[in-house]
Amino acid sequence: MKSKPIQSKKVLTSSKLSTPNPCNWCPGCGDFGIWSAFRGACIEQKWDNTNTALVAGIGCHGHIVNFVKITAFEGLHGRAIPVASGVKMANHRLNVFVFTGDGDCLSEGGNHFVHAARRNQNITIILHDNALYALTTGQASPRTPLGQKTKSTPQGNIDDPLHPLRLALASGATFLAREYAGNVESLKDIMVKANAHKGFSVIQVLQPCVTFNKLYTHRFYQENTYQLPKTYDSTDKVAAYEKTLEWDFKKIPVGILYQEQRECYEDKFPQIHKTPLIKKPLRKRSMTKLFKQYM
Ligand SMILES: Cc1ncc(C[n+]2csc(CCOP(=O)(O)OP(=O)(O)O)c2C)c(N)n1
Ligand code: SF4
Structure with a gap:
């Protein structure tokens, strides 16, 4: 594909990214780390309104788009990915980020x-994983561990948790990473690499919900995560699968678990290779003939 991502020529500063909206996350929430990392990446990479679009789901995570001055869409609960896919197909030169919760996603x-992983849709998913539904005050989500008591599981969760990176790998995603929200610099670097990767990128961010999750705390992640060693081969799919199993032994690897180069969805549409869909002239067409076939 010939077209390249749009590069902003302007110098981006922290104040240019700020919005007047007061931040409404609880003090200590892991979402602050994600916000800082993303702002840092925006400044470093000059991501702004001219070259980047954000899509968020519904939940505490989704508020992030109110605190970054970049065009954003906060969609229906669970529907951020299809909206982002549409944005990307309309203008594949944009950097497209999805902020989603573990419930939402x-x-x-x-x-x-x-299905977005299977298609290798060229977007970046930033998964705020706090292992419960936070905005609705702490019910069990697909990430809640077996046996954990929550508002909706007062006698302990009877379901096994889902592992998003394992699911993404099995579904066809081509960039998988995990980081703790408190490692802001490292998370920023991962966001930059995920966006540079051409394909479906997933960053599972270990995001403590200090109000409702008393198990996965900042201390828990500080004590139970480790950086993947430099010798780790992130192109080895089997090794990546094995790494996704390590959570079960309470040792949680963070860093880039997997990268693969594979044709992405937009590459399969020669019609948009030279010119993005939004730049194409609109042609007026009569639909009457088409409708008549169904009458
Ligand atoms: C279709 C639909 N179902 C349920 C809800 C209610 N609802 C709003 S936010 C939310 C939970 C969000 O949890 P998560 O996606 O994990 O995000 P968090 O708040 O933890 O960041 C739910 C169930 C809704 N708004 N729409
Ligand atoms: S409820 Fe949890 S996830 Fe939501 S803002 Fe508060 S600490 Fe963060």
Whole structure:
């Protein structure tokens, strides 16, 4: 494909990215780390309104788009990925980021996650994984561990949790990473690499919900995560699968788990290779003939 991502010529500063909206996350929420990392990446890479679009789901995570001055769409619960796919296909030169929660992405939006991965849609998913539904005050999500007591599981969760990177790998995603929200610099670097990767990129961010999740706390992640060693081969699919199993042993690897070069969805549409869809002239067409076939 010939067209390249649009490069902003302007110098981007922190104040240019700010919005007047007051931040409404609880003090200490892991979402602050994700916000800082993303702002840092925007400044470093000059991501702004001219070259980037954000899509968010519904939940505490989704508020992030109110605090970054870049064109954004906060969609229906679970439907962020199809909206982002549409944005990307309309203008594939944009950097497209999806901010989604573990409930939003894996429960209500689970089917979209699987199929966008299968198609290798060229977008970046930033999965705010707090292992429960936070905005609705702490019910179990697909990430809630077995046995954990929540508002909706007062006697302990009877379901096994879903592992998003394992699911994404099996579905065809081509960039998989995980980072703790408190490692802001490293998370920023991963966001930059995920966006540079041409294909479906998933970053599972370990995001403590300090109000409702008393198990997966900042301390838990500080004590139970480790950086993948430099010798780790991120092109080895079997090794990546094995890494996704390590959570079960309470040792949580962070870093880039997997990268693969594979044709992405937009590459399969020669009609948009030279010119993005939004730049194409609109042609007036009569639909009467088409409708008559169904009458
Ligand atoms: C179709 C639909 N179902 C349920 C809801 C209610 N609802 C709003 S936010 C939310 C939970 C969000 O949890 P998650 O996606 O994990 O995000 P978090 O709040 O934890 O960041 C739910 C169930 C809704 N708005 N729409
Ligand atoms: S409820 Fe949890 S996820 Fe939501 S803002 Fe508060 S700490 Fe963050």
